Amino acid sequence: MTELLTAAQMRAVEHSAIESGAVTGLELMERAGQGVVDAIFAQWPEFVGSADVERGPAPAPPRYLRPEEGRTRRAVVLCGPGNNGGDGFVVARLLREAGWAVEVFLYGDAEALPPDARVNYERWAEVGAVQRLCFPKPSEDDEEKVSHLLRGATTDVTLCVDALFGTGLTRPLFGLKDFFDACYLAYAANLGDDGPYVVAVDLPSGLCADSGRIIGDDLGLAVGAHLTVTFAFAKHGHVLSSGGVSAARLVTVPLGIDRSLPYRVLHHKRNENGTLYIDHSTTVKMAERQWFEAGYVSDLPWTSKDPREASHKYSHGHALILSGGVGKGGAARMAARGALRIGAGAVTVGCPPSALIENAAQLNAVMLRRVPGADALSEVLTDKRINALCLGPGLGTGAREADLVRAALTAGRGLVLDADALTLLSQDADLFALLHNKCVLTPHGGEFARLFPGIAEKLDAPALTGPAYSKVDAARAAAQQAGCTVLFKGPDTVIADPSGRCSVNAAVYDRSAPWLATAGAGDVLAGFITGLMARGFAPMHAAEVGAWLHVECARAFGPGLIAEDLPEALPGVLRDLEK
Numbered sequence: 001m002t003e004l005l006t007a008a009q010m011r012a013v014e015h016s017a018i019e020s021g022a023v024t025g026l027e028l029m030e031r032a033g034q035g036v037v038d039a040i041f042a043q044w045p046e047f048v049g050s051a052d053v054e055r056g057p058a059p060a061p062p063r064y065l066r067p068e069e070g071r072t073r074r075a076v077v078l079c080g081p082g083n084n085g086g087d088g089f090v091v092a093r094l095l096r097e098a099g100w101a102v103e104v105f106l107y108g109d110a111e112a113l114p115p116d117a118r119v120n121y122e123r124w125a126e127v128g129a130v131q132r133l134c135f136p137k138p139s140e141d142d143e144e145k146v147s148h149l150l151r152g153a154t155t156d157v158t159l160c161v162d163a164l165f166g167t168g169l170t171r172p173l174f175g176l177k178d179f180f181d182a183c184y185l186a187y188a189a190n191l192g193d194d195g196p197y198v199v200a201v202d203l204p205s206g207l208c209a210d211s212g213r214i215i216g217d218d219l220g221l222a223v224g225a226h227l228t229v230t231f232a233f234a235k236h237g238h239v240l241s242s243g244g245v246s247a248a249r250l251v252t253v254p255l256g257i258d259r260s261l262p263y264r265v266l267h268h269k270r271n272e273n274g275t276l277y278i279d280h281s282t283t284v285k286m287a288e289r290q291w292f293e294a295g296y297v298s299d300l301p302w303t304s305k306d307p308r309e310a311s312h313k314y315s316h317g318h319a320l321i322l323s324g325g326v327g328k329g330g331a332a333r334m335a336a337r338g339a340l341r342i343g344a345g346a347v348t349v350g351c352p353p354s355a356l357i358e359n360a361a362q363l364n365a366v367m368l369r370r371v372p373g374a375d376a377l378s379e380v381l382t383d384k385r386i387n388a389l390c391l392g393p394g395l396g397t398g399a400r401e402a403d404l405v406r407a408a409l410t411a412g413r414g415l416v417l418d419a420d421a422l423t424l425l426s427q428d429a430d431l432f433a434l435l436h437n438k439c440v441l442t443p444h445g446g447e448f449a450r451l452f453p454g455i456a457e458k459l460d461a462p463a464l465t466g467p468a469y470s471k472v473d474a475a476r477a478a479a480q481q482a483g484c485t486v487l488f489k490g491p492d493t494v495i496a497d498p499s500g501r502c503s504v505n506a507a508v509y510d511r512s513a514p515w516l517a518t519a520g521a522g523d524v525l526a527g528f529i530t531g532l533m534a535r536g537f538a539p540m541h542a543a544e545v546g547a548w549l550h551v552e553c554a555r556a557f558g559p560g561l562i563a564e565d566l567p568e569a570l571p572g573v574l575r576d577l578e579k
């Protein structure tokens, strides 16, 4: 599990480290710039010089500090008006020391740079030129000059370093549109050979660090980068929304900040006008933090069945998945197979009598019960061994199904509500009011908007200022409103419970699995979560582990995946985890 921070939390970490005397701001900036350069050479070893002469007992400088024979590589570094720009000056200096020809542009006022950035500006100015871009509105000439350089029309620039804005971007950017377009083109077309590689310092400029949304109206712009190098911790904005697709790769370099130091928590709150303010109140140990609420779930401990547990099937729980009528059972059957594969001891599909023959023809290990309506469901649920239910996939949205959802909600067992069950909930406030803390809702964007229209409206409004309302904010608000766990799907699946605990299961960067967006994948996910709840996982944990395994299954199978493949990929994924 990787911790994700907001920009305010990152500033708190930085301030505490500096206040403790452990490090200065200038040292942090140097480490940040060095980290970027190291990451560049790790990503593209061909940029490393080839001279390999034995230099005696003194430690040899890093290989990349020695220029490749007969070849001078060119880099353009764009520095902004804040500390992100300061990092850019460090990168420029270190690349120059490595033998690169570096052109530096400043989009900002040198006199107004913050102190550490100013020092690094001066250090660069001793060895190289700084070309000024008109600030805050670049001239057409400026735009032309920079984008021309990047498009490779006049030069052979290998690298473009975007150090314009990092965590401090709070309002829309104007100008530099051609520059942003050029970066995006280079990134999207992967023009590595004839265009430059784009490296974003901390965050692709234009993105909000907290929401991953592009700050601005519909015409908002963000840099597209081949590599983003961030510092100490990834931020929410690296994995949410556009953040997860604005760069091909994310590398987090440590800044040597001691995590055992006490950190002052900056409670960021909004007043009644919506203005963000910071209340420097509490000091906590990082390890005791409640405030690293959003974890980027990149690995999770897998709990296999404990051999010491009683060994009959019901000690691993019994899941009941309700299906719709004739011809509608596929979704429930896939959910059932997911629940069984993930380790529920027994799984039963409950269906209307008319669908018994169809289901019987297609199910073997999964059991089958007739469940004509709510009374029959209550009767089935007198069997207390049934400890987790799933309603929604292929269920239908008529009166029978609404009654089934009501009966399931009043049974007080673990309950996953997906698809049609979410539609029913959004149509009936009385049903919604029955939600309880053993429920998990698994909406995709459309279902989320129907269930939580007020929250979705905030999320869909243009992000005109930062920090912008994020999918993390939305999932948390929804979990509070519903009084249960909410898993808000997408490549940036956000899972929240009413206590404020929140995780992001991000299928981006090296976990990207776009082929998971295939019909029925959500049904299998609902089944995974139900199976885990049958096994005794708490709702939030079941949702986190289920979502993580879902993406792992998709990655293990690869392109060409259809939903039926997901449960079948699970044994291989679990085997690898057990190793």
Ligand SMILES: NC(=O)C1=CN([C@@H]2O[C@H](COP(=O)(O)OP(=O)(O)OC[C@H]3O[C@@H](n4cnc5c(N)ncnc54)[C@H](OP(=O)(O)O)[C@@H]3O)[C@@H](O)[C@H]2O)[C@@H](O)CC1
Binding pocket: 010, 011, 013, 014, 028, 029, 032, 080, 081, 082, 083, 084, 085, 086, 087, 114, 136, 164, 165, 166, 167, 168, 169, 170, 171, 172, 173, 174, 201, 202, 203, 231, 232, 255
């Ligand atoms: N935290 C750490 O541990 C470390 C952090 N480090 C680095 O510091 C970076 C954060 O620095 P930062 O806070 O100075 O913010 P940054 O992104 O450079 O920009 C702020 C400037 O932009 C301005 N501005 C804003 N919007 C604008 C607009 N639309 N158009 C024009 N201007 C606009 C804004 O002006 P203002 O709003 O104040 O008027 C302000 O001047 C971080 O990303 C990382 O790279 C590392 O050095 C070391 C360790």
Ligand SMILES: Nc1ncnc2c1ncn2[C@@H]1O[C@H](COP(=O)(O)OP(=O)(O)O)[C@@H](O)[C@H]1O
Binding pocket: 419, 444, 489, 490, 491, 493, 507, 512, 513, 514, 515, 516, 517, 518, 519, 520, 521, 522, 523, 524, 525, 550
């Ligand atoms: N680009 C993507 N990358 C990875 N996973 C994705 C992507 N888009 C969607 N998903 C996942 O695919 C699943 C689709 O579920 P859903 O929208 O309910 O579809 P269906 O109803 O057809 O099953 C969800 O788990 C969602 O998180």
Ligand SMILES: [K+]
Binding pocket: 084, 162, 163, 164, 165, 166, 200, 201, 202, 203, 204, 205
């Ligand atoms: K940047």
